[in-house]
Amino acid sequence: MSQVAPYAGLDPARVLDAVDAAGYAPDGRLLALPSYENRVYQVGLDAGGFVVVKFYRPGRWSDAAIAEEHDFAAELAAGELPVVAPLRCGGYTLLRHDGFRYTLYARRGGHAPVLESADTLAWLGRLLARLHEIGTRQAFRVRGALDVDSFLRQPAAAVLASGLLPAHLHASYRAATRRLAERIDARLDAVAARRLRLHGDCHAGNVLWTDAGPTLVDFDDARMGPAVQDLWMLASDELAMQQLLEGYEQMRPFDRAELALVPALRALRQVHHAGWIAARWHDPAFPRAFPFAGEPRWWDEHLADLDALIDALA
Numbered sequence: 001m002s003q004v005a006p007y008a009g010l011d012p013a014r015v016l017d018a019v020d021a022a023g024y025a026p027d028g029r030l031l032a033l034p035s036y037e038n039r040v041y042q043v044g045l046d047a048g049g050f051v052v053v054k055f056y057r058p059g060r061w062s063d064a065a066i067a068e069e070h071d072f073a074a075e076l077a078a079g080e081l082p083v084v085a086p087l088r089c090g091g092y093t094l095l096r097h098d099g100f101r102y103t104l105y106a107r108r109g110g111h112a113p114v115l116e117s118a119d120t121l122a123w124l125g126r127l128l129a130r131l132h133e134i135g136t137r138q139a140f141r142v143r144g145a146l147d148v149d150s151f152l153r154q155p156a157a158a159v160l161a162s163g164l165l166p167a168h169l170h171a172s173y174r175a176a177t178r179r180l181a182e183r184i185d186a187r188l189d190a191v192a193a194r195r196l197r198l199h200g201d202c203h204a205g206n207v208l209w210t211d212a213g214p215t216l217v218d219f220d221d222a223r224m225g226p227a228v229q230d231l232w233m234l235a236s237d238e239l240a241m242q243q244l245l246e247g248y249e250q251m252r253p254f255d256r257a258e259l260a261l262v263p264a265l266r267a268l269r270q271v272h273h274a275g276w277i278a279a280r281w282h283d284p285a286f287p288r289a290f291p292f293a294g295e296p297r298w299w300d301e302h303l304a305d306l307d308a309l310i311d312a313l314a
Contacts (some may be wrong), residue, residue, distance in 0.1 A: 005282075005283065005284055006057060006058045006059075006283060007039050007055070007283075007285075009098070009099075010039055010055060010100060012030050014097070014098055014100075015030060015041050015043065015053065015055075016028070016030065016043065017097065017098070018053065018055075018095070018097035018098070018100065018102055019043045019051065019053055019104070021095070021097050022053075022089040022090075022095055022104055023089050023090065024043075024045055024047075024051055024089075024104065025045060025046040025047065026043050026044060026045060026046070027044045027045060027046045028044065029042075029043065029044030029050075030042070030043055030044070031043075033052070035054075036280070036283075036285055036286065036289055037057055037060070037220065037276075037280075038054050038055060038056055038057050038220065039054070039055045040052060040053070040054045040055075041053050042107060049107070050107040051087070051104050051105065051106065051107060052104070052105040052106070052107050053102055053103070053104050053105075054102060054103050054104075054105070054220075055100050055101070055102045056100075056101045056102065056103070058100075058101075061143075062142060063094060063101075064141075064142045065142045065143045065144075066094050066101070066103075067093075067094065068140050068141065068142060068143050068222075069143065069219050069220065069222050070085070070086045070093045070094065070103070072135075072140075072197055072219060072222055073085035073086060073219050074086070074093075075134060075137075076131060076134055076216075079130070079134050081127065081130055081131060081134070081216075082127070082212075082213065082214060082215040082216065083131075083215065083216045083217070083219075084105050084106065084108050084208075084215060084216070084217045084218075085105075086103045086104065086105060087103075087104045087105060087106060089104060108208055108215055108217070109208065109210065110207075110208025110209050110210045110215060111208070111209055111210075112204045112205065112207065112209065113204055113207050113209040113214060113234075114209075115204060115234060115236065115240065118243045120209075121234065121235075121240055121243040121244045121246075121247065122243055122244070122246050122247030122250075123213055123214060123247060124207070124214055124234055124244060124247065125231070125243070125244040125245060125246065125247025125248035125249075125250075125251075126247040126248065126250055126251050127213075127214055127216070128199075128202070128227075128230050128231060128244075128248060129247070129248040129249070129250070129251035129252040129254075130251055130252075131199065131216070131230070132196055132198075132227050132230070132252060133251070133252050134197075135196040135197035135198060136194075136196045136197075138197070139195075139196075139197065139224060140197055140222070140223065140224050143222060143223050143224070144223055144224070145195060145223055145224040145225055146198070146200065146223050146224065146225035146226075146229055146265075146268070147188075148181050148184050148185055148188070148268070151268040151269070151271065151272045152177060152180065152181050152184065152267075152268055152271045152272070153177070153181060154275065155271050155272045155274065155275020155276065155278075155279070156173070156174075156177040156271060156275060157275075158275040158276075158278045158279040159173065159274055159275050159278045160173065160174065161278075162278035162279070162281055164277075164278050164281060164293055164294065164299070165278075165299050166296045166299060169299055169300070169303060172303055173299075173303060173306075176303060176306040176307060176310065177271065177306065179310050180267055180271070180306055180309060180310050180313070183264075183310060183313040183314070184264040184267060184268065184313065187260065187261060187263075187264045187313060188261070188264060190260075191226075191257050191258060191260055191261055193226035193227070193228070193255065193257070193258045193261060194226070194227075194255070195224045195225055195226060196224065196225075196226075196227060197222065197223075197224060198222060198223060198224070198225045198227070198229050198230050199216060199219060199221075199222060199230050200219070200221035200222045200223045200225065200229065200230070201218065201220070201221035201233075202216070202229075202230040202231070202233055202234060203233040203234065204233075204234065206218045207234075226258050226261055226265075227254060227255075227258060228258040228259060228261055228262060228265070229265055231244050231245070231248070232262045232265060232266070241259070263309070263312045263313055264313060266309070267306075267309040267312075267313065270302075270305060270306075270309065271306070274293075274302055277290050277293045278293070281293070
């Protein structure tokens, strides 16, 4: 398959054939769900109901790394945590069809959580504490960690190589990302937080809420890292973080020194996002979804944001 357009051959017929090959007879109903890194579809079944099928982006994760993601989700589900784990089809969770690797999930309903509610935040805190307790039982061996190399230096290199960053900003961008990396390294060293298996991308879009409470979905970014990584994106301010921690600490201790990592983690996410867009710009879906990245003004603003992050970490 083409690395320039990695999903060009993934037409509706191939999606339905892959679901059928997994042992689920589709009825022809097909709905593309929001996803840029992978391709995700809801597929109707002859027997009634739906499954969700995710096709992994070629080259991003090794088979072993995907297996660790699936095993972690299954371990959480076995611990009676509300997560959506991959379905086992013929004894396997990672399947192949026409050159694509894919996984099936049961469809779950729900809506985004109301993060302005103290009760909601406490509930999410308790759930994440239970997830982290299981996350400490062993380590990921191949999925890597949330660190400065993979979330800042490599993405910055992708930006510089992409052609998106205006030439007159290259020197300033190199200098800013170098200073930012130094300050984040210093902050990480100073806190020396324990690393554990994380959801990794725990924002409101990856939480489905019903009357029964929250369900966590999409462990595609699961890595090793500090516990606070799974908390800070759900907390809009200090009060919200305290409400999350009130729930969290009902289930397991939390090292409050990790709160000093939040500015560093926010900076890593911001640089990683820019690098992710730059590295994927060859995928036709990305210029359509992120047209602002093709405009010099956005890179001026991004560089100004980096300068502000450097000051915040002084």
